[in-house]
Amino acid sequence: MAVIRQLDSLAPDFDAQLELLLAWESVADHRVEETVAEILREVRAHGDVAVISYTNQFDRRQLQAAGDFMVSASELQAARERVAPEARRALEAAAERVRAYHDHQKQESWQYREADGTVLGQQITPMERVGIYVPGGKASYPSSVLMNAIPAKVAGVEEVVMVVPAPDNQISDLVLAAAAIAGVDRVFTIGGAQAVAALAYGTEAVPRVDKIVGPGNIFVASAKRAVFGQVAIDMIAGPSEILVICDGETDPDWIAMDLLSQAEHDEQAQSILVSPDQEFLDAVERALEKLLAELPRREIAAVSLKERGALVAVDSIESAIAISNRIAPEHLELSVANPEKYLPLIRNAGAIFLGRHTAEALGDYCAGPNHVLPTSGTARFSSPLGVYDFQKRSSIIYCSPEGAKTLGRVAGILARGEGLEAHARSAEYRVRNK
Incomplete structure (x- = not known):
């Protein structure tokens, strides 16, 4: 059985096949929404007592008081010292690059004076307090800490509050070290809808924030959607996606591994390759089968490729770009000769990776641009997380x-x-x- 389907853009039923491929069930689930609504009500009414109760229930902990889920500044610095020197240097290097990139995004206030003396303008001010949600447990996502906290700090946010679950009292030193390096002000080891509720409404221990950013599971996504309006949110993220456009001249193993880098996220992740070279598509399919067998997360990646992956044959690079603009992928690799000449044709993509040597994974960790990107076609109207998401604009009329x-x-x-x-x-x- 083929590891991944192949589609032909010239086939009569291609449009229908593409729509079927792209279909994804959103976070809307009535049972989840009912559970989340109850959690939000309880946290809003009972504060830390409800947060502790749900955290003990869902994360198998024995919290007694709010102090049990608070991480001190000294504990963050201790974690920074505990991690291996190589890991610490990598985190610091990534943080430096992320900070340097986002420094370019800062907006400044401006004014102009009309002939009669009237002054018009715009005042830029940072949000006072934001909350970042970082997934926790067995998985460790220090990169999410950097990508969410650093733009807020660059924007001038006074206080960055981080929540991260610690099921079975387990939490990654890398995540805590990243918080120290990124300048996170307060850390609470709580997660799920109860953490979102605490950030949105405030409790005795957790301060109310102006905006909540960061990825999470279906309960977190549903909770973020429910509290929108009470606070701002970044987006409702769907599964991770990559679309690669290749002229057939890049090493098939490179492209196959790029596709697998998304497929290993989870079974709903989507990996698509579009090329005018049928022999290259066949070579990539063989490479996928070979490389898949070597991956620790091969079972997850195999389901992702089979259910949501595709190799698409087209008649030209321009046709490939037209399909990409229709899909509006989270990550777009343009692995072709002279990729810059095609850049003006790209209308819809969260992040664009140009050239044969630019792996999408570099953007996940250390290239500099943010890895919090629009998914599920929302790149048609949304942008990556950035400094501007933590700044407010006020009109000035004098x-x-x-x-x-x-x-x-x-x-x-x-x-x-x-x-x-x-x-x-x-x-x-x-x-x-x-």
């Missing part, structure tokens, strides 16, 4: 006497056109008094 006279007349006419007399008079009072 009328001179002459400006108030000019604008007051215009506003009065428009307000009466909308039947709002008080608006009209408010604008015109200043005209009459001059």
Whole structure:
């Protein structure tokens, strides 16, 4: 049985096959939503007592008081010292690159003065407090700490609060070390919907935040969706995705491993290769079968490739790009000669990796750009997480006497056109008094 399906873009039923391939059930699940709604209500009503109860239940812990799930600054620094020197240097190098990249994203306030003295502008201010959710347990995601906390710090956020589950009281030193390196201000070892609720509503121990960012399971995603409006959120993330466009000249093993790098995430992850070279597609399929057998997470990757993966034959690179724009992938590798010339054609992608030597995995860890990216086609209208997600924009309007006279007349006419007399008079009072 084939390890991955092959599709032909010129086949009469290609559109239907592609739609079937891309179909994914979202986080909407009535049973999950009911459970999450109950957790949110309890945490909102009972604070830390409810957080402790749910954490003990779901994460098999024996918390007695809020102090049991708080991590001190000294404990973070101790974890930083405990990790292997090589790992610490890698975290610090990645953090430096992530910080340098996001420094370029900072927006500044601006103003301009009109001829009559009226001043218009925009004031940029950082959010005061944000919460970052980091998955925990057996899996360790220090890269998620860096990618979520550092842009907030670059933006000037006063306090970054991190929640991370510690099932069976187990938590990764790498995650805690990353928190220390990224400058996280407070860490709580709680997870799930109860952690999202604590961040959204505030408890005796956990401060209420302005925005919650970071990935999580279906309960976390559902909770983030439910508290949106009470707080801001980054996005509702779907399974990880990669789409590779290749002209057939890159090593098939390289491309196969790039596809596997996403497939090993989970069974719902999606890996797609699009190429005008049928022989190359066949070579990649053989490489997938060979390399899959070597992976520790081969069972997960095999399901992902079989259920949601595809090798797609097209008649040109331009046709491949058209399909990519339709899919709007989270990660897009453009593994072709002279990739820069095709860049203007790319309209929808979370992150674009140019050239044969640019593996998507570099973006996951240390290239510099953020790895929190839009999924499930939302790259059509969404962007990667960045400094701008932690900054607010306020409009500035400062009328001179002459400006108030000019604008007051215009506003009065428009307000009466909308039947709002008080608006009209408010604008015109200043005209009459001059």
